[in-house]
Amino acid sequence: MAGRRALRERFTAQLRQHLDALYSTALRLTRNPHDAEDLLQDACLRAYRSFGQLEDPARCRGWLLRILTRTFFNAYRQRQRAPEALPYEEEVHQVLGDSPETAVFGRLLDDEISGALEQLPEEFRAAVILADLEGLSYQEIAKALGCPLGTVRSRLSRGRRMLARLLWATARERGYLQERRDDEK
Amino acid sequence: MMKSDAMCRIVEEQISAYIDGELPASEIAEVQHHLESCPACRSLAEQERGARTLLRARRNTLRAPAPEAIWQRVQEGLDQAEAQRRRHRRWFAVAASLALLAIGVGAFYSSVFSRPWEVIAETVDDHIRYALNPGAGLDMSTSDPESLSRWFQGRLDIGVKVPSLERAGLQLRGGRVCYLLDRRIAYLMYEKEGRRYSLFVMDQSGVHFPRGKDLALDGHRIYLSSYKGYNLAVWEAYGLLYSLVADQPPEHLAQIAAAALRS
Numbered sequence: 001m002a003g004r005r006a007l008r009e010r011f012t013a014q015l016r017q018h019l020d021a022l023y024s025t026a027l028r029l030t031r032n033p034h035d036a037e038d039l040l041q042d043a044c045l046r047a048y049r050s051f052g053q054l055e056d057p058a059r060c061r062g063w064l065l066r067i068l069t070r071t072f073f074n075a076y077r078q079r080q081r082a083p084e085a086l087p088y089e090e091e092v093h094q095v096l097g098d099s100p101e102t103a104v105f106g107r108l109l110d111d112e113i114s115g116a117l118e119q120l121p122e123e124f125r126a127a128v129i130l131a132d133l134e135g136l137s138y139q140e141i142a143k144a145l146g147c148p149l150g151t152v153r154s155r156l157s158r159g160r161r162m163l164a165r166l167l168w169a170t171a172r173e174r175g176y177l178q179e180r181r182d183d184e185k
Numbered sequence: 186m187m188k189s190d191a192m193c194r195i196v197e198e199q200i201s202a203y204i205d206g207e208l209p210a211s212e213i214a215e216v217q218h219h220l221e222s223c224p225a226c227r228s229l230a231e232q233e234r235g236a237r238t239l240l241r242a243r244r245n246t247l248r249a250p251a252p253e254a255i256w257q258r259v260q261e262g263l264d265q266a267e268a269q270r271r272r273h274r275r276w277f278a279v280a281a282s283l284a285l286l287a288i289g290v291g292a293f294y295s296s297v298f299s300r301p302w303e304v305i306a307e308t309v310d311d312h313i314r315y316a317l318n319p320g321a322g323l324d325m326s327t328s329d330p331e332s333l334s335r336w337f338q339g340r341l342d343i344g345v346k347v348p349s350l351e352r353a354g355l356q357l358r359g360g361r362v363c364y365l366l367d368r369r370i371a372y373l374m375y376e377k378e379g380r381r382y383s384l385f386v387m388d389q390s391g392v393h394f395p396r397g398k399d400l401a402l403d404g405h406r407i408y409l410s411s412y413k414g415y416n417l418a419v420w421e422a423y424g425l426l427y428s429l430v431a432d433q434p435p436e437h438l439a440q441i442a443a444a445a446l447r448s
Contacts, residue, residue: 008263015259023251037255044259045266049303050366070364075314075322101235110246113239117247131205132240133248138207146369156201157233164232167239 011051014060015044021061021134022068028129029072031118039076043068062140069126069144105167107176116166124159131156192219193226200230204237273412280398304392304419304428307365308385309412312430315361316374316381323359323374333360337371343388343425345371353444355382366392382431382441389426400439407442409435418442 015022022043026036047067054063117125123145130136130144141152171177196219202208203216220227240247315322325336330347337345340362347357355375363372363385370387399408407420418429418438427445429438 004267008267011263012260016256019251019256019259020248023255024248027249033252037252037258040251040255041259041262045262046307048263048266049306074311074364101231101238105235105239108239110243113243113247117240128236128240132237133244135244138202138205146364150198153202153207154198156205157198157229160201160233160236161229163240164236167236 007052008048010057011048014057014064018061018064022064025065025068025129025134026072028117028133029069029122029126030076035076039068039072042075043071046071061134062136062143065130065134065136066140066144069130070146072126073122073145101164104171104176108167108171108174112170112174113167116163116170119166120159120162124155124162127152127155128159128163132160193223196220196223196226197229200226200233204230204234303366304426305410305412305417308383308417308428308430309415311363311365311372311385312383312415313413315363315372316383316430322361324361326359328357330357333357333373336360337362341369341371343371343386345386345425347371347373348384348445348448350375350441350444350448352448353377353441355441355444380431380433382429382433384445385428385430387426387428389421389424392426402439402443402446405446407439409439411435420446422446 023036023040026039026043027033030036030039043064047064054060117128120128126145127141130141131138136144138149138152141156142149145152145155147155196216199208199212199216203213208216220230325333327333327336330349333347334345337347337360347360349357355377358374358376358381360371360373362369364370365385365387368387370385373384373386375382375384398410399406401407405420405422407418410417410419415430415432416435416438418435418441420427420442427442429442429445431438
């Protein structure tokens with residue numbers, strides 16, 4: 001049927017454009033390539049089934065990422081399930097170091113950043129990835145996570161701060177803080 | 186004037202929105218003012234800004250490109266879905282034309298093709314995902330319908346009264362929240378003689394009630410269908426849509442549906 005073929009072509013075109021974003025997010029969420037591929041495949045089929053209902057093609061990216069994220073929380077999370085109460089030990093306004101974040105963080109390698117990102121609890125990780133790597137708006141993130149805007153704010157805040165602490169720890173471990181002091185001598 | 190630590194708690198929840206420019210204009214000045222006077226909150230904001238700036242600066246190298254093979258795999262998946270859809274439609278077309286002959290109502294035709302397919306496909310897929318998984322992925326394990334109903338409160342927009350199906354010999358195992366189309370819905374798992382039954386409960390608004398082969402019971406219609414070798418009974422009661430999935434004969438599912446409607 002012609003209408004059907006046109007729909008498939010439109011979908012394929014959108015998918016080609018956003019495939020890297022989808023795969024990358026899938027990989028960050030599942031933390032392994034095997035699950036990432038399954039998740040991506042699964043999400044694409046779900047998206048295709050309701051693609052006819054998507055009214056504004058300009059919103060396709062957010063919409064695809066939303067389906068991917070929801071599919072993850074729906075189906076894939078159980079494979080690596082964390083306790084329902086999220087571990088969040090309050091850092092209570094602690095000053096982590098005396099050097100500006102940007103200078104120290106700038107020394108970290110991509111793999112070290114990825115490693116820190118993967119340690120975040122998944123609800124926080126999802127919020128941070130969607131905001132800072134994929135550039136979605138709070139509204140789009142709220143839809144993807146199925147939570148109110150206020151929750152997006154707090155998950156992002158806490159997620160980024162947890163990440164900052166992990167990055168500091170990595171920097172200290174790798175001697176990037178030490179090195180800096182040596183430079184200044 | 187609000188006490189400072191109360192203010193800290195408020196600002197703490199607003200820092201991300203402040204940094205991202207997602208804070209309503211009316212709240213910006215207050216956050217700004219507090220950050221100027223409170224070193225502790227300023228330090229939190231700096232940590233957050235540091236992580237944010239780093240991720241955004243490395244965005245391109247942190248994002249992994251999709252492997253070539255995945256594109257092929259997705260396309261094959263779409264081909265299969267399309268083939269399945271055609272088979273399903275053909276089946277519906279036959280059923281619908283028979284119904285047309287019998288009833289002769291034109292309106293019937295449009296409702297048959299108005300995507301009954303999605304609820305059926307999605308609930309069967311989720312049944313496969315949860316019920317056939319030994320760990321089952323339940324968020325709440327319980328055999329008590331009352332406590333599971335309470336558990337769903339606040340987790341869903343709808344009030345779910347978990348039916349007791351003991352009359353039909355089914356033991357409740359537990360439940361979880363899952364997504365269907367664009368909504369959060371309740372997933373309930375029951376068991377009988379080692380076989381698992383999935384019951385999905387969702388807000389009916391905006392979901393097309395599939396019509397076709399159905400039977401009436403106490404003023405409710407129970408619709409029977411099958412997909413990927415699983416049978417389904419779908420019914421509606423008091424604004425909620427129920428979909429029961431299992432690899433059991435349709436008559437048996439209809440009996441369970443009846444038990445649920447009477448519970």
